[in-house]
Structure formats: structure tokens, C-alpha cells
């Protein structure tokens with residue numbers, strides 16, 4: 098038997114550099130507070146932006162979904178058939194997003210794998226922001242299209258790269274950007290990108306994973322936030338973050354979505370979203386359409402927390418969203434900071450290379466509507482004491 102010793106060595110090395118990921122074991126549902134190995138800690142690292150992961154309405158819908166439709170979809174929808182709830186979810190998402198149609202996939206990750214290789218082939222060019230998410234990078238790797246990477250959030254550099262791609266003879270030009278960049282919480286300059294894409298007749302695709310349920314009216318996403326309806330060709334979304342479930346989708350023109358249902362490999366070769374997830378997805382869209390209360394609470398919590406941390410002297414990068422990076426730069430320091438916070442009852446992960454570039458380690462704090470003001474005050478107090486203890490702030 099092969100013993101994989103080289104992996105063990107690599108893990109030991111990463112521990113020395115403060116880059117080893119210590120995966121905590123949870124004994125409670127996602128929420129503001131967690132039971133981690135019997136210890137009660139304030140949760141500051143999930144993408145459960147609206148607290149929907151343990152929401153009673155969604156849980157009830159999931160249980161009813163199981164009671165009516167069972168626990169599994171049987172196979173892929175092209176072979177075993179589409180359950181009525183899949184169609185209902187897709188139609189409701191299309192209405193919510195203000196697009197012609199959507200296709201639901203197993204996750205945001207697979208949504209990127211589904212759409213990118215269908216849209217761009219070997220005669221085409223894909224242009225990608227330098228800091229795009231791993232699932233976009235992997236989706237691009239699945240194609241034979243020529244790749245061009247433009248400087249982060251720089252429409253002028255995108256213009257240069259589009260000219261280059263055109264001169265290289267590319268047929269279709271596919272421009273892809275994250276909507277919200279998940280490690281820094283900054284936004285894609287989508288209006289500028291849309292303008293540049295129009296100049297070049299390029300296809301514009303945005304991965305709105307961290308904008309879904311967060312940005313725009315009632316959490317309709319980044320396109321709604323910038324009022325760019327009809328100007329963005331492809332939106333990728335996830336049900337795994339603010340929607341509190343697991344799943345992903347692609348939203349856009351009916352022509353595109355119909356074609357994805359014929360050609361997208363994760364749709365054709367991997368079983369669909371389970372009935373529980375699908376039914377909970379419908380409940381989540383209905384809940385968000387009905388009320389924007391949770392979205393508003395999320396933003397007021399984020400502003401409250403960020404302001405207090407900046408006032409204490411922390412470097413919170415250039416976040417424009419509830420994602421709050423606390424920049425420590427050094428991976429060992431960041432890992433130590435996270436450990437000390439944990440001892441004080443705060444669960445906030447340290448993030449280092451390769452998730453962020455080397456020398457840019459940070460604690461990434463994820464604010465949720467599930468947090469109360471008392472929770473946030475508790476967190477601020479602990480950040481202050483650990484920050485002083487480790488000489489990060491005075």
C-alpha cells in the first residue's frame with residue numbers, strides 16, 4: 098500500500114508556517130453561537146449572512162420537501178426527470194433576480210464548472226480578474242479558451258487585455274469577475290466593466306456568491322445593487338451562503354439556460370439538488386421577497402462592528418460589505434490571534450496562503466444578521482484585548 102508520507106511532511110511544514118488549517122468540530126447548528134467541542138463560542142466565520150441556516154420556516158419547508166419528495170433526486174434530471182420543486186425554485190429565482198430563466202446546480206462551485214466551459218471554447222478568450230475565486234479559475238481550466246488575467250478591479254487593464262485578445266483573433270470574449278471578493282469584501286466595479294464589455298461586444302459574467310441575499314433590494318444581488326439589469330449576461334449565484342442552504346444556480350437569458358440544460362456537465366453527469374435543499378431554497382426566496390428586514394439588520398450589524406474595530410486601530414482593508422478582514426499580514430501572528438480569540442470565546446478563522454496571497458494573512462470576520470448588538474460588543478471587547486496582547490493595536 099502507498100503510504101503518502103510526502104503529504105505528512107507537507108502538513109508538518111505548513112504547521113510550522115502557521116498555514117495549517119485546524120478544522121473545528123461543531124456540535125450545534127450554524128447560528129450566532131456555536132458549540133465547538135463542548136465550548137460555547139461566538140461564530141464569526143460562517144457565510145450564514147442572514148441566519149437562515151437554522152431558520153424555522155426553511156427547516157419546515159425542508160421537512161415537508163422530504164415528506165413529499167423523499168431524500169434523494171434519484172439521478173440526474175436529464176435521465177430521472179425533473180421534480181416539480183426544481184422547476185418552482187428555478188422560476189422563483191428567475192423572478193427574484195429579474196432574469197428570463199435560471200438553472201439550479203449542486204453548488205456555486207459546480208455552477209461555475211457548468212457555465213464557463215459551455216460558453217467559451219477553443220477559439221474564444223476568457224478574461225478573468227486577478228483575484229477571482231478558485232471555482233472560476235477551475236471552470237476556466239476546463240476550457241481550451243485562451244486566458245487573460247486583468248489587474249484586480251481595473252477596467253482600464255481589462256480594456257487592454259480585451260484589445261490583446263481581439264488582436265490574437267479570439268471569436269467570443271468572455272469577461273468574468275467575482276461580484277464581491279470573498280477575502281477582502283470589496284466590490285467589482287461592475288458599471289465600468291459593463292461599459293468596457295459593451296465597447297468590445299464581450300459577454301459579461303459575474304459570480305455573485307457573496308452578493309446573493311446581501312446586496313441590492315431584498316438581497317437580489319450585485320446587478321440589482323448597481324441597477325445593471327439587462328447589462329450583465331450571466332450571473333452565477335449560490336444558495337450556500339446568505340440563503341443558508343447548499344446549492345448554486347446560473348441566471349440569464351432563456352437561450353443560455355435552455356442550452357445549459359442540454360450541455361452543462363455538472364447538470365448532465367451529477368445528481369441534482371436534493372428535495373430538502375430545493376424546498377428550503379423556495380422558502381428562502383419567498384422569505385427574502387417578502388421582507389428585507391434581515392438584509393437591513395445584516396448591514397447595520399456590519400457597519401456597527403467595522404466602525405468599532407477601525408476606531409480601535411485595526412486595519413480592516415478596503416471592505417465595502419459585511420465581510421470584515423482584520424489584516425495581520427503575518428501568517429503566524431494571524432494564526433496566534435485566532436487561537437487567542439478562540440480561548441476568549443470567539444470563533445474567527447485565520448486565513449493565509451494559498452487562500453490569500455503570501456504576506457496577506459488575516460482574520461476574516463463574517464458578520465451575520467443573527468448577531469445581536471451584545472454579541473458584537475463582546476467580540477469588539479475580545480478583539481481589543483487580544484489585539485493589545487499581541488501588539489497589533491496600542
Ligand code: PMP
Nearest residue numbers: 204205206230232279306335337
Ligand atoms: N464563488 C465564490 C465567489 C465563492 O466565494 C464561493 C464560496 N466560497 C463559491 C463560488 C462556491 O459556492 P458554494 O459554496 O455554493 O460551492
